[in-house]
Amino acid sequence: MREAKMKAAAGHKVFFYRYSHVLPEWRNRLVDGARHGSEMENFFSPTTSSLEVQQTTVDLFVNFAVKG
Secondary structure (H helix, E strand, O other): OHHHHHHHHOOOOOOOOOOOOOOHHHOEOOEOOOOOOHHHHHHHOOOHHHHHHHHHHHHHHHHHHHHO
């Protein structure tokens, strides 16, 4: 967050997203919320319980790639 704010203040375009979906099998009492890179599970090993989240994540990434 700090880096994004600094780059925006310097005049750079900044794109930021927050991923908060945690699959039940990835819940951990030591980590509250999604871990770094946990959205990648949607691309490489989706489960039937995460198909809707997978589609939303893919749509968001493709939209960013196309439109910036």
